[in-house]
Every structure is written in C-alpha cells, then in structure tokens.
Amino acid sequence: MASTLDQFATREFYSVVIGGTALAGIAGFINAVSLAGVYAATVAHVTGNVTKAGMALAAGNFTTFGIMGGIIGAFTCGSFVSGFVIDSTKFQLGSRYGLLLMVESLALFMSCGLRNLEMLTGELVAAFACGLQNAIATNYSGAVVRTTHMTGICTDIGIVLGQAASRNPRTETWKLKVLVPLLAGFFGGSMAGSLCYQGMGPLSMLIPAGAVGAIGVFYLTWKPARKAREVLVTAVKKVQNEIESGIRTVATPIMDFAKHHTPTLMRSPSGTIIATGVAAAAGAAAGVTAPERSLQHPIPSPSTPTEVLAKTRAKEELERKIDRVKENIQLQSSPEDVMPLTGNDKFELGDGNEDDDN
Template structure:
C-alpha cells in the first residue's frame, strides 16, 4: 500500500477525528430510545433477518429503512466526492458539512423519539464512511472496526510466524479502533447529561471540520493525488 505512506498529516488527523465522531454517534444510538447501532450495518442486517424470520413486519421495515438510509448516505458521498484519490480540491468539505446538517436535523426528531431521526443519523455516518472509503480504496473505514480487528489478528499471526508485518497498516488499525472507542466513551459520559442532544457534538465537529477543510483547500495549492490508482 505505497499510497498509504504518502498520506499527508492532515489526512491522518482527519481519520482519527472521523472515527471518534462515528464512535460518539454510535454510542448515542445505543443509549437512545431504540438502543440501536447507527453505524454497524452487519448487526442491523442480522436484526432485519431476525425480524423477517419471526414475522415482525414493523421491525423488519425499521431495520430495512435504517440500512437504506446508510446506503443513501454512501450514495450521496459517491455523488459528491466522485474520485478515488485523496487530493486537495475534492469536495470533502461539502460532504462533511452535509453530514453535519443531517446530524443537526436528527436531534429534534430524536428528542421526541421519532425514528426518522435515527434514519438521518444513519445516513450521516453512511455519508462519512462512503467518503473515507472512496479515497482509501476500501482500506480505511471510520464507522465500524470489524475489519481492523481482523487485520490486527492476521498481523499478530504473521508476527508469530516470523513473517513481515506492515507496521504502517498496524498504526492505521490502532488509530481508527482507539479513536472509535474513545468516541464511544465520550458518548457514554455525555449522554446522561445531554440525552439525544449528544449528537450536537458530532454535528458541530463535522461542520467545523468541513468548514476548516474548505478554508484549508482555499489557501493551499492543489496536492498530488495520493489515493489508490
């Protein structure tokens, strides 16, 4: 993964911040009125299957709409970002601001236990994950960490067998997994005081990142693409 070694520093910081945000959003979903994950579509897909198997049509519709919302966010990301190379000038700022708007819009709905707020929040993290997946060629994702823990196990196995280990990839694994965990911890601390309004924090963070990136792009020279070809 030579392109990974060319990632600019701002991309490393951004990856950690986005994983933190996703962990915070997911924690708010788990602690909220439906106690559900907003970013883990593996679990939600299983719950959809369970609802279908048990003949619970209303539940099946809910989980189907949660998944559709996440996919819709990824669709928006693909339409906005478009390219698979990480380069100043891409419309990451637009995607982040849109994620912020979706999170802000979800809060008053969640305050009244309206499930549409859950769909908007899932769309927001789907948009974020789609953006990062696009520029990393599916190697980096910030809204779930199953793949990273799989990588960690594989690399430990390689190390035990005396095989070479990609230490940079290990750093990415630790960065995303630890940032996601810290975001979840922050959500657990904030939720007792803020309730569903905990999502205002990631909404502010993504909006700030989006506007900050826009300013950074405005006053920086266009960079050389560093993503996978």
C-alpha cells in the same frame, strides 16, 4: 520488510491518520448516544441491524423488520451520495470532502431535531450521515479506511500482525499506523458519547454535529487558504525584487560618478582616513560602508603643473652641467696636466667657459 512504519511518514499520511481518527471518534460518539437512548438502536453498526432485521422477519415482527431495513437503506444511501460526489477511492484533501462533511453535520442537526417524530425520521437521517461519513475515505495506499464500524478494522489489524509474526517479508506493517488509531478513536468516542448522554441527554447529539461541521469548514478552507498564502508570498517577493532593482538603478550611477571624482578625506576616530562626501553618499545609497585607508600609507598631495615644469627644468640644467664637466676632464692630454685638489680648493660647477689655467 518491504514496507516499514516510516515509509509513509508524510504530511498527507498524517492528515489521513488524524482526520480518520477524529471521524472514527465522532462515529463512536454517535453510535453510543443513539444506542443509549435517543433512538435505542445503532445507526452505524450495520452488521447488527442486518441481524436484527433477519430475526424480526423470522419472528413475523414486520414493524421491527421495517425499522431495521429503513436504517440499512439510509446508511446505503449515504454511501451512495459520498461515492457519487467523490468518484474515487483514493484519499485526496479537497473541497469535496468538506462539502460532504457539511452535509453530514446538517443531517446530524436534523436528526437531533426530528428525534421525537413517530416516523423514525431522526434515526434514518442519522444513519444516512454515518453512511456518508464511512464512504468518504475508503482506501489509502492499500489500507482500507472505515470510520463507522470496526469489524473490518480489527480484521485488518489481525492480518497484519499475523503476517508480521510469520516473518513475511512483504508484510505492510505501516498499516498499523492507520488502523490502530481508528480503533482507538472509535473506542474513545463511544466512551465520550455515553458520558455526555448521561449529563446532557438527547442534546448530546449536537456535539458530533458541531464537530463534523468544524472539520468540514477546515476541509473547505484549507486549500483556498494555502493557495492564498502562496499568492501572497509570491507577491511579497515580487515587491521586494522590484524595490531592490530600483535601489540598484539609483545607486549605480551614483557609484559610477564617485569612482571618477576624488572624495573628501577626513580622519576617523580609529585613526584611519575614510572617504566621505560623494563617495560616502554613494556607498550609503548602495548599502556599502565607506572604504577606509590606513595612515601608514599616506596619500601624497598632488603637484601643480608649474611645480612639475620647474622640477623638470632644474633636472635638465643639472644634467647639462655634469656633461660639461665630463668634457673638460676628457680634454686633459695626460694625468700630469691635471692639478691635484687641495683641501683649500673649491670645486664649483660653472657654465663651461672657464679658462684652462684655472
């Protein structure tokens, strides 16, 4: 298949699924509460209201026709406001979505407070809120996203399943990951709305109003909070770099100074010779452990200039005496003139002025 279920496994994709499912659940909750008794009519089910309006007009019941027509018009006005503010069918997380959701929350609170008025203002405001919500996200990568009515959702699910059954290679089965959660969310919201109305009565409409407001606050603060976090992380990294640069600036001269000076030597507990003093201080400032040197290679003690001069003179004197001995040997005319040495004779190096008879 060209499109798989995992093709759109991104953060944005799951944001659409989670947000859309939450809004579908809220729409189901509102529809169930309004149908159960607050208004005794649906404010999100436009198809049914259009049918009721046609039946009322055919029967000459202009009052019912006016009520249904007003609900349909309010729903359309809500969609108009949403399209005017967002100005795009592409889903994008941003503050505009948060603003529209806050308006919807306010409208739901108003509908709850205006439910006892004779002009059916509460119904109209609730329908306006549902129309505004349904138009917030109309399309995501080709998948139509509706959160307040399920006719189109069920139609799209059936189309995708039919194409998959026919083994169409271009079937976009990934859409099921959007459409099925929307249907499940609306169903669950309808159950929750019915149960809450049995326990709370008309005040149960405050629950979806508060939930939509919370989602709106999240949309309004998500991007600014993310940008603030990025700015904070950048500032922290900048401070860390400045601190490290300052440490290097201070430690480099100390290390250079330590390289040109002999450090104090001491024996460590492990039996090695370690550098302390200036070199150790420089290493600690730079975060470097003091270098160690094994005792198997002891450091020779330095010789003074006087000792070096004395050794040089002694070596030169010895070389001169050896040369004189070689000269005396070469003066002998023949081997017979050379007296063999006995065990009692002693050979000493002289100054080169000894007599030949000796």
